[in-house]
Amino acid sequence: MPSNQTIFPSWHFDHWRAVDDRVRGGASTSHLDQVDLDLSDYSNGDLEKGKSNAGARFWGHLDIDTLGGAGFASQSYRYGPSPLRLPSLSYTGLSITYRPDPQTHYTEKTPRDYTLVLKTTPTANIPKHPKTPGPPREAQLTYEVTFSLPTTTVGKAEAKANKEEKREFKWNEFQATYRGKHVPEGDERWVPLDPGLIYELSIMCRSDFGKQKGDFGVVVRSLEAIRKNENGWWSGLGWLWSWVVGLVNWGWSWSSRGGVKLEDGEKKLIA
Numbered sequence: 001m002p003s004n005q006t007i008f009p010s011w012h013f014d015h016w017r018a019v020d021d022r023v024r025g026g027a028s029t030s031h032l033d034q035v036d037l038d039l040s041d042y043s044n045g046d047l048e049k050g051k052s053n054a055g056a057r058f059w060g061h062l063d064i065d066t067l068g069g070a071g072f073a074s075q076s077y078r079y080g081p082s083p084l085r086l087p088s089l090s091y092t093g094l095s096i097t098y099r100p101d102p103q104t105h106y107t108e109k110t111p112r113d114y115t116l117v118l119k120t121t122p123t124a125n126i127p128k129h130p131k132t133p134g135p136p137r138e139a140q141l142t143y144e145v146t147f148s149l150p151t152t153t154v155g156k157a158e159a160k161a162n163k164e165e166k167r168e169f170k171w172n173e174f175q176a177t178y179r180g181k182h183v184p185e186g187d188e189r190w191v192p193l194d195p196g197l198i199y200e201l202s203i204m205c206r207s208d209f210g211k212q213k214g215d216f217g218v219v220v221r222s223l224e225a226i227r228k229n230e231n232g233w234w235s236g237l238g239w240l241w242s243w244v245v246g247l248v249n250w251g252w253s254w255s256s257r258g259g260v261k262l263e264d265g266e267k268k269l270i271a
Contacts, residue, residue, distance in 0.1 A: 004095060004224040007084070007201075011056050012077075017126035019202065020073045021063070030060035030073035030205070035219055057101055059217035062111055064207045071213065072180070074115075074204035078123055086225045087196035093171050097221040099164035100149055104217030111205050111212040112149040116223075117142050118174060119200040120193065141183065143174035143193045149218060164221060171195055180206065 013034055021028045035057045064071040086094075096116060100106065119142055147167045174193050176183040183190050201223075205216045 004226050005086070005091070006222060006224050007094075008056065008220070008223045009054055011054065013056075016075045016077050018074070019076045019126060020060075021067060021071050024067065026071055027063040027066040028061060028071045028073040030058065030075050032075040032203075033057045033059070037219075037221060056220045057103070057217065058114070058203050058205075058220060059101060059104060059215075060205070061215050062205050062207060062213050064210055064213045069210035070180075070207055072204055072206040073216075074117070074202045074206075076117075076126060076200055076202040078126055078200045079198065080122070083120075083196075084198040084201070085196050086198065088171055088194075090228055091171075091195065091225045092228055093169045093173070093226050094145075095166065095168045095222075095224045095226050096147055097164055097166045097223075098147065098149075099219050099221070101217030101219050104215060106149075109212075109214060111214060111216040112151065113146055113205075113208065113212060114148070114218055115144050115146050115202075115204040115206060116169070117144050117177075117200075117202040117204055118193070118195070118198050119143075119202075120191075120195075120197045121199060123200045139179055141189060141191060142177050144177045145169045145174050168226060180209075 011032075011034065013032060016032045018030050020026065020030055033056070035055045037053045037055045058075060060073045062071050062073055094116070098114075104110065119140055121140055123140070124138065147165070150165070171193055176185075176190050176193070178189055203220065205212075207213055
């Protein structure tokens with residue numbers, strides 16, 4: 001079996017940015033911090049030799065009162081000027097490994113549903129210390145899947161005892177979404193996901209229109225791209241095709257939008 005391609009870790013924590021509902025006048029907050037995972041939990045070769053034991057703790061507070069039932073908190077990793085390329089000819093989807101956060105006190109009302117978000121068009125720079133509220137980002141079509149913590153997790157002791165979860169998502173499981181609402185195929189805004197052009201990746205906790213709120217927390221050990229079990233010279237065509245499409249799309253976006261401003265010294269970070 002071919003080995004998967006690791007996207008995170010390394011996490012490059014200084015490259016992540018908070019994108020919360022505060023840009024719309026809300027009060028939700030999010031953070032992404034490094035945590036050291038307990039290596040004793042990984043037996044039978046679960047943790048590959050030489051790999052980092054650093055996980056990412058995504059935590060914060062989801063407020064729904066300020067915006068009347070709506071709310072979201074997220075951490076985003078922006079690629080630029082070149083996108084993350086995971087062409088469907090070479091990869092079948094993404095795999096995320098996560099566990100409850102030992103520092104979060106879980107109750108029956110604690111948010112447990114999280115969203116992995118992909119953007120496949122160039123995005124604007126995210127300030128490291130944005131104004132509150134800052135100018136809202138331009139709405140874009142995104143592609144999203146949901147992963148959840150087990151409902152049996154209540155209290156900090158149970159969070160420590162719970163083993164991690166692993167979810168695998170095929171590319172066709174990512175739902176096209178606009179402003180938090182599903183965009184079905186056939187809608188004039190719908191565009192199929194092209195995983196060969198990922199310009200931004202986010203982890204989000206959202207209210208889902210009032211269904212969850214309050215303090216939240218989850219620890220993510222890794223995010224990987226699932227390789228296809230194929231061999232042969234044609235396996236490299238996916239990268240070549242995405243490169244050509246990416247070049248065309250980048251030129252179109254630059255000319256139609258007047259260019260995308262990049263942060264000083266910004267460059268693609270390769271995990």
